[in-house]
Amino acid sequence: MTQNTKLGCLYGIGVGPGDPDLITLKALKALQKAPVICVPQAANRRDSYALSIVKDYVTPEQEILRAPFPTDDAEGAARVWREAAKLVIERLEKGQDVAFLTEGDPMLFSTFSYVLAGVQEMCPQAPIEIIPGVSxxxxxxxxxxxxxxxxxxxxxxxxxxxxxxxxxxxxxxxxxxxxxxxxxxxxxxxxxxxxxxxxxxxxxxxxxxxxxxxxxxxxxxxxxxxxxxxxxxxxxxxxxxxxxxxx
Incomplete structure (x- = not known):
């Protein structure tokens, strides 16, 4: 990050339980303006469930950053989430806003909480906004x-x-x-x-x-x-x- 580059904002966005119409207006606005969309994705799935919910709202110009689900091993999980946080921080340091999508609400049994902790630890000056969703x-x-x-x-x-x-x-x-x-x-x-x-x-x-x-x-x-x-x-x-x- 250059001295004059302003850090991008990390948005934690809850996209709801499955019906695209249940995403809030605030979440939709943040999603559509973010140049980078980060989504959690299980290793045994072809796509992210959270992304599938809002696929009709995403444009080809937006970068899709996929964060793989960790293993059940505690040490391995911590390493995977730390790497995911580093990927997010790389975009933030370029001045890009990042919308991290999670089904339901981002603060209830959510993958976002792990990335949030990593960003707060490694880039504490980064602005963060958490937008609740329907659980x-x-x-x-x-x-x-x-x-x-x-x-x-x-x-x-x-x-x-x-x-x-x-x-x-x-x-x-x-x-x-x-x-x-x-x-x-x-x-x-x-x-x-x-x-x-x-x-x-x-x-x-x-x-x-x-x-x-x-x-x-x-x-x-x-x-x-x-x-x-x-x-x-x-x-x-x-x-x-x-x-x-x-x-």
């Missing part, structure tokens, strides 16, 4: 037609894909528990729900807001064909308030 949690509640929580109730959002040691403890403490990316753990989760007597108070949602969306309110009818990486389970516990009163 799959909120979209799933809308599609299911049931409020997540009402006045005085408590909500927990947990990453089921990485294991949930004690579902009973979570459902005791919170009126609603949302399990993100639940498909890999669906069998053991359904077994736990049956033991807890919460099967009838659970709703499974996959690919919310897309043409592949499916809402299953009778979770005993979930089939292998219903499984999807982008899935979640909303578990309600009407008696959870007793825990709060006793503690």
């Amino acid at each position: 799959s949690v909120m979209a799933a509640a809308a599609s299911s037609g049931a409020p997540l929580v009402t006045h005085g109730q408590r909500l927990a959002i947990l990453p089921a894909a990485y294991g949930l040691e004690d579902l009973s403890q979570a459902t005791d403490k919170f009126d609603t528990v949302v399990l993100m990316k639940v498909s890999p753990k669906i069998d053991e989760t359904l077994a736990d729900l049956k033991k807890l007597g919460l099967t009838g108070q659970s709703t499974y949602v996959r690919r919310v807001s897309t043409d592949r969306e499916k809402v299953i309110k009778d979770v005993t009818k979930i089939t292998p064909e219903d499984m999807d990486y982008f899935s979640l389970l909303i578990v309600k516990n009407d008696s959870a308030g007793n825990y709060a009163k006793e503690n």
Whole structure:
């Protein structure tokens, strides 16, 4: 970066759960004016899901910078995200704004958080703007037609894909528990729900807001064909308030 070059701005943009119409106006404006678009991309996929959501808003003149998903190994993951942050910083130091896209919201279980940390560490003077998006949690509640929580109730959002040691403890403490990316753990989760007597108070949602969306309110009818990486389970516990009163 030359002495007179102004640093570009890093935009963390949530593009929503899948429906292109759910991107906010502010996010769309930032996306369309950025000369560089950075997208997370899994190694086993041909394209980025976040980019596919907004593909109709992207122009050929915009550079697409692809940041590969890291491995499950903690040390390897840190290295991959650090390299992704370096790629972003290279563009920022050229004076280019970079729009980092992530499905849902950029501050909720998002790949953006890792790149954000790297940029803040290695280029702390870089301007950053984070634009919230519609998360799959909120979209799933809308599609299911049931409020997540009402006045005085408590909500927990947990990453089921990485294991949930004690579902009973979570459902005791919170009126609603949302399990993100639940498909890999669906069998053991359904077994736990049956033991807890919460099967009838659970709703499974996959690919919310897309043409592949499916809402299953009778979770005993979930089939292998219903499984999807982008899935979640909303578990309600009407008696959870007793825990709060006793503690």
